[in-house]
Each structure stands twice: as structure tokens, then as C-alpha cells.
Amino acid sequence: MSVQTLKGFRDFLPGQMVIRNRVISILKKVFESYGFSELATPTLEYAEVLKGKYGEEAEKMMYLFTDQGGREVGLKYDMTVPLARVMAQYPDLPLPFKRYQIQPAFRAENTQKSRYREFYQCDIDTVGITSPIADAEILAVTSDCLFALGFKNFIIRVNSRQILKSITDSSTVLQSIDKLDKKTVDEVKQELQAKGLDASAIQEIFTKLDNLKPDDHLNEVIHLADKLGAKNIRFDPRLVRGLDYYTGPIFETVVTEPKIGSITGGGRYDQLIKTLGGPDLPAVGTTLGLDRICDVIQELNLWPDVIPASTQILVTVFSPDLFDNSLELSTQLRRSGKAVELYPDPRTKFEKQMKYANAKSIPFVAILGPEEIEKKVIKIKDMNSGEQKEMLIDQLVNW
Amino acid sequence: MSVQTLKGFRDFLPGQMVIRNRVISILKKVFESYGFSELATPTLEYAEVLKGKYGEEAEKMMYLFTDQGGREVGLKYDMTVPLARVMAQYPDLPLPFKRYQIQPAFRAENTQKSRYREFYQCDIDTVGITSPIADAEILAVTSDCLFALGFKNFIIRVNSRQILKSITDSSTVLQSIDKLDKKTVDEVKQELQAKGLDASAIQEIFTKLDNLKPDDHLNEVIHLADKLGAKNIRFDPRLVRGLDYYTGPIFETVVTEPKIGSITGGGRYDQLIKTLGGPDLPAVGTTLGLDRICDVIQELNLWPDVIPASTQILVTVFSPDLFDNSLELSTQLRRSGKAVELYPDPRTKFEKQMKYANAKSIPFVAILGPEEIEKKVIKIKDMNSGEQKEMLIDQLVNW
Numbered sequence: 148m149s150v151q152t153l154k155g156f157r158d159f160l161p162g163q164m165v166i167r168n169r170v171i172s173i174l175k176k177v178f179e180s181y182g183f184s185e186l187a188t189p190t191l192e193y194a195e196v197l198k199g200k201y202g203e204e205a206e207k208m209m210y211l212f213t214d215q216g217g218r219e220v221g222l223k224y225d226m227t228v229p230l231a232r233v234m235a236q237y238p239d240l241p242l243p244f245k246r247y248q249i250q251p252a253f254r255a256e257n258t259q260k261s262r263y264r265e266f267y268q269c270d271i272d273t274v275g276i277t278s279p280i281a282d283a284e285i286l287a288v289t290s291d292c293l294f295a296l297g298f299k300n301f302i303i304r305v306n307s308r309q310i311l312k313s314i315t316d317s318s319t320v321l322q323s324i325d326k327l328d329k330k331t332v333d334e335v336k337q338e339l340q341a342k343g344l345d346a347s348a349i350q351e352i353f354t355k356l357d358n359l360k361p362d363d364h365l366n367e368v369i370h371l372a373d374k375l376g377a378k379n380i381r382f383d384p385r386l387v388r389g390l391d392y393y394t395g396p397i398f399e400t401v402v403t404e405p406k407i408g409s410i411t412g413g414g415r416y417d418q419l420i421k422t423l424g425g426p427d428l429p430a431v432g433t434t435l436g437l438d439r440i441c442d443v444i445q446e447l448n449l450w451p452d453v454i455p456a457s458t459q460i461l462v463t464v465f466s467p468d469l470f471d472n473s474l475e476l477s478t479q480l481r482r483s484g485k486a487v488e489l490y491p492d493p494r495t496k497f498e499k500q501m502k503y504a505n506a507k508s509i510p511f512v513a514i515l516g517p518e519e520i521e522k523k524v525i526k527i528k529d530m531n532s533g534e535q536k537e538m539l540i541d542q543l544v545n546w
Numbered sequence: 547m548s549v550q551t552l553k554g555f556r557d558f559l560p561g562q563m564v565i566r567n568r569v570i571s572i573l574k575k576v577f578e579s580y581g582f583s584e585l586a587t588p589t590l591e592y593a594e595v596l597k598g599k600y601g602e603e604a605e606k607m608m609y610l611f612t613d614q615g616g617r618e619v620g621l622k623y624d625m626t627v628p629l630a631r632v633m634a635q636y637p638d639l640p641l642p643f644k645r646y647q648i649q650p651a652f653r654a655e656n657t658q659k660s661r662y663r664e665f666y667q668c669d670i671d672t673v674g675i676t677s678p679i680a681d682a683e684i685l686a687v688t689s690d691c692l693f694a695l696g697f698k699n700f701i702i703r704v705n706s707r708q709i710l711k712s713i714t715d716s717s718t719v720l721q722s723i724d725k726l727d728k729k730t731v732d733e734v735k736q737e738l739q740a741k742g743l744d745a746s747a748i749q750e751i752f753t754k755l756d757n758l759k760p761d762d763h764l765n766e767v768i769h770l771a772d773k774l775g776a777k778n779i780r781f782d783p784r785l786v787r788g789l790d791y792y793t794g795p796i797f798e799t800v801v802t803e804p805k806i807g808s809i810t811g812g813g814r815y816d817q818l819i820k821t822l823g824g825p826d827l828p829a830v831g832t833t834l835g836l837d838r839i840c841d842v843i844q845e846l847n848l849w850p851d852v853i854p855a856s857t858q859i860l861v862t863v864f865s866p867d868l869f870d871n872s873l874e875l876s877t878q879l880r881r882s883g884k885a886v887e888l889y890p891d892p893r894t895k896f897e898k899q900m901k902y903a904n905a906k907s908i909p910f911v912a913i914l915g916p917e918e919i920e921k922k923v924i925k926i927k928d929m930n931s932g933e934q935k936e937m938l939i940d941q942l943v944n945w
Contacts, residue, residue, distance in 0.1 A: 150595075151592070151635065153592060156589075158632060160639075180884070181886070182885065182886060188557050191555060191664065210613065213611075215609075215654040218552065222590075255614040281890055371873070425549075457578045484579075491672075507583075
């Protein structure tokens, strides 16, 4: 048997799951604090639901196949197409429909760092209203999430497709402008030249770009986001965002410390739900790069205080005749709400039991030998500092 | 576009997600209290990993296909095969490896009530030890979970494949015995007759069955489970469980009030991990029927006090000129840790805002009109009882 995960697919072992679960729980709490509720949709959809939505390039990356019943089906490609289907399938959903969705999406991409074939999308969207408060809430959620995750320095770049239209309707020109955060002005000018624009047209584009101002809608979005407490919002006329479907404000977050680049992106897309087969409803939202956020937190050790174990205490066993004492202790600690593992084999040497706790990153070990039992105490060892202290059972239960 | 979910696949709308999330969080808490940690594995595996493991019937139900890179792949069929792969792929995992896993599995089954083609499996297993404490912990976890979910009357039936062996080695005979909870003794006797057994052989089987006693291992499991606080464990010689691979104790839970039948099942399977392509390691575990548990809680309204909404308060808006007041109130409540939705459109009639709160099952509504602003209070309406009361902002924040 090939004992490997597929390329681009990953196992999450217990230590990683602790970080992921913590990230997800922080994000959910912020989403729900703004009235967003969770939605989950199936892993498989009719191929018809998925196809013809995002162009040929996307379709090449979709996992499509025929099921046992002869149906053409496909694995979820993103969370937006299923959202459009949900809006069409349940016309009685009260509007605005504010939902978040944290589920895997599947794309047969070239694998590279932090890009996976099964990756978790984390989307929040408000469907059904054009009011700038909806856009502002997306910015406020983004800001609150980044602070809650512990990112100190970040910028939420905002712009609007409406005002970019005043420069050009050409999406190929916009694509070049979008590269201004990675390339120099001269490089972008050369690219535009290569695309057939003459020097004066290029100059005009840059002059217009430098003089762009937010329109009324975007001004109101920024004003309301500020009132909601969003921080570090910066109008940036050079922000374009890749996708064609945005119709109004667009957003992107850049985390500058630690320097990890863009981890959220979104905007208003008032036509898309309809284009995707849903009803004619405006929408605004953002996606958060969950995998990237989790990878970065682990790689840069951003949460040094988070122990990568869900178990808090390993109760060791001294000898076969004292096994019942350890079992009883583990039950008492469990009843007091603690996550406790009882070492299962009383014949295992103590050193090996300690090694086991270490290997599993369990932060504390409880020791209950004849000496402790006589003194009616439990010895607790802090596996990090190596410190040991004796505690009464009541102390330990309330610890 | 076909705006339908595939047959056997489901959307979970926000109200349902609240119940599911609560069930999952209760189960996780119990699992972790016994030192089980979470594992997640990919949705797709090499077909080679999945095939040839559970027989032809199972294979017919597997979603298998060829991906863009020409690889034969398949959707997860259960959590046990991936567990075996994980044990083989990471030989350095400390043993015992105690993991839980809550993820979707996929089977192209005939759809029927509470049987889905994408369903959530919820498995806990201890890999690497033969000690009865591992089996006992599975029983204790089961018992704790059922109490924590609020099921009052249940029986955890236990038996052992080891002792069933003393009656017969024939799995077709065992399959008939397994039906004794649904059929009468006479019906089962007829079935055995049809399978070619004569009357005296059948009589012998039933006499032996009635005289079965737990062996030493099972006695120790029951004794330890009791010490761990497990309740309602009953030795039942007529319990067989369908699957062939069990090698020792077997378990099944029957919930008698509400009358919902079997919702957990498991046992010891000391050969299976190796058979599935993993290393030669003993294991014991159980699966909890998460979808069935969630369906039953909703259908029978077992949690009448759980409000099917994650949002706690809808802050209504009285008029466009008072929108900022409502926005500010929503921010203050949010900062105090509450899940708050601000109604986004100040031109919407108050009645419609109340209808919206009702449709979304939001339990409380905050009202902030000119009268309230002058009196420096907020009116809070309980949407369930209809009661209204005025509160100072400080009271509300600490509410």
C-alpha cells in the first residue's frame, strides 16, 4: 500500500490541530460578534453548478467526475458558488443573509508553499444589501480578526472598482497596475508598453491614478468602518485585485509585522450571485487565508504560549498495585473539568512515561507513589520548567 | 443551473449549525478530558489506500475517480483506513496514540432516513495497547458523552468476540444471532435452520449462548469502566456487531428514552490496522453516530432551551438620524463579548426589523428611539416572552 497522502493534501496531526482549532475559534467568535452565522454546504455538487462560472483556467483545476448513478459531479471549488446555489435554493432566507463558511475547497493547482489542493476557505459575506454599512462591517471584522489573532502591524488597503473605471475599462491595464506592489513603476510602464499603450497614454494613466479620490460610497464605508472600530484602513488607488467580478469597494490586508504579505482579500460583487445562477442580489465579503495564517503562526512561532496539546495533565502510574490510585486521581481531575490522560501501563518505567508526556507536549505530569500516598499529596511536575511541587488533592482539583 | 444539492448530500443552514456545533463541542470536550486528541486527514486518498480493505460491497459504494494527474483517487470511506495509513506514515507517533476524528465520509448508499452519502463520522480510538484500560476508557467516554448530550436512559451493551468464538466460528451463524434484538427467538431459529443447521445444533447454540460469561479481559474492562464512572453497562451475550474484524470486546449503545436505538458502536480490533496496510498494532475504539444524534435532537426537540441562532441581540435602528446611536450601541455590546447584529437599513419599518429578528430566531432586540435616548436607557425586548424592559447601558453591557 502507498502509505502517502496525495501531493497537495495534508494530514493535521494533533499538535497542528490545536493551533488550527484555536485560530478557527478566534475567527468564529469575531464573525459571530457581528451577527454572521455559520453555513456548511456539501463537499460534492452537481458539475453543472460548478462549471462555466470562473472561466476555462479554473475549470481545468476542478475535480470533476461521474458518480455511480451516472451524475456529473465535482468537488467544491470555492465557497461563493455554493453560496449562490443556497440563495437560489432557499428563497425564504431572511435578508440580509450574513453567513460565514469554513470548509475545504479543492483545486488541482501546481503545488507550492502554502498552496494546497485541499485547502480551507474561510469566507464571510453579506448578501442582499447595497448599504455601505455592509462593506464597513467586513472591514471591521477583518481588523478585529487580525488583532484577535495577535498580528500587530497590518494595513487594510481599500479602493473601489467604480473609481478605477474612471481610468480605464481595460482589465488587462488594471492587471498591470495591480502589480505595482511587487514591481517598480518603470517595470509596470514597460509592461503597459508591451501591451500596446503609447507613452502619453501610460503617463495619463499614472497621473489619473495619483489623483484618484474615494467616491461617496467608499468614503461612507471608510467612515462607518472607523466608527465600528476598524484600524489601519488605508485608501490605496493602486489596489486592483485580480478577479473581474468586483463592482464596488475592494479590500486587501497586508501584514507587515511579521512580514507575511496578503492574508485577506475581498470586495463588493453586486452581479456575481446572479451570474453564478443565484437570484439577483448584491453582496460584499472577504476571504481569510486560513491555511496561510495557521502555517505562519507555526513557522514563526507567533504563539509561543500556546501548548500544542489538548491534554493538560498526564497521570503517571507508579506500580501495578498503585494503578487504582492513579485511575481514581485521573477521574477526580477529569470531573473538575481538566483534560487528563492516564498512563495505561503500570509496568512501564517512570522515565518512559515522562518521555511519553514530552513527546506529546503534555505540559504537566502527576506523580502518585507510595510516599505521596502516605503524605496524602500529589506531586506535579511542570514539564517545561522541570519544577516540581506537592499539592493536596483539593488544591489540585481547584488548580 | 440545477439549484439542488445532490441526493444524499445536505446543506446545514445557520439554525442547524448551532445544534451541530453544540453537539460537536460537547463530544470534543469529553474526548479531550480522557486525553484523546484531534486528527484530521484529507478528503481524498490514493484509491490504493482505500481499495481491497472492506470487501466488494463496500467498494461499490466508494467514490473513486482519476484526477488531472492520472492518479487513481477516492473520497474517504471511513476514518479507520486513514488512521491505519497515518500509523504507517508516521512511525514516530508516541504510543498509545489516542485520537478522535470528526470529518465527513462518503458512501454512495441507497439514501434513507438518517443515512446520507456525505455523513460525519465521529471516531475515537486508542492504538498501540492491549490493556483493558483502553477498552474501559472507550466505554467511559461513551457513557460521559451520552450524559453530557442529555440522554437519560441508555444501555451500553458489551460482549466479546473471544467468548462468542466458544459457540461458533461461523460468521453466518453469528449474523443470525445478531438479529435477536429485532427478531424473535423462533424467527432466528428458523433462519439458522434455513442456513442448514439441524435442531439439536441450534438448541446447543442457544443453550451455550444463555450460559455465556465474560472472560477475564472483559471482566476487567467492565470493572475498570465502572471505576472510571461509566454507567449502564450491561453484558449481553447476544450482541454480535456486524463487522468481521473485531477480535475482543464489542460495544453498542441503545438509547431507550427517547427511543432512538443504537447510536454508538465499536470494539477491539487488534488485527485490522495491519490488515489495512498499517503497522501491526492493537486498537480499540468506537464510532458515534453524529448525524443521527443531531437529527434526533432536532426532530424530538430535545434541547428546547438551545436557541437556534448564534446572534444574541439585534440592535434595531429607529430612523436615519439615529443610525449612529444604534451603531455605537452595537459596538459597545460587541466589545462586552456579545454576538450582536446591527440592522443595516434605517429606512426599514420597525415591524419589518422585528420580523427579521424572528425569522432568524434572534432572542433579544434592542430598541433605541428618541425617548430612550432622552432617558439614557435602552429598551430590550425578549422575542420569546414578548416582555420589554429598560436598561442603562452599563447594565446591558454587564448583562
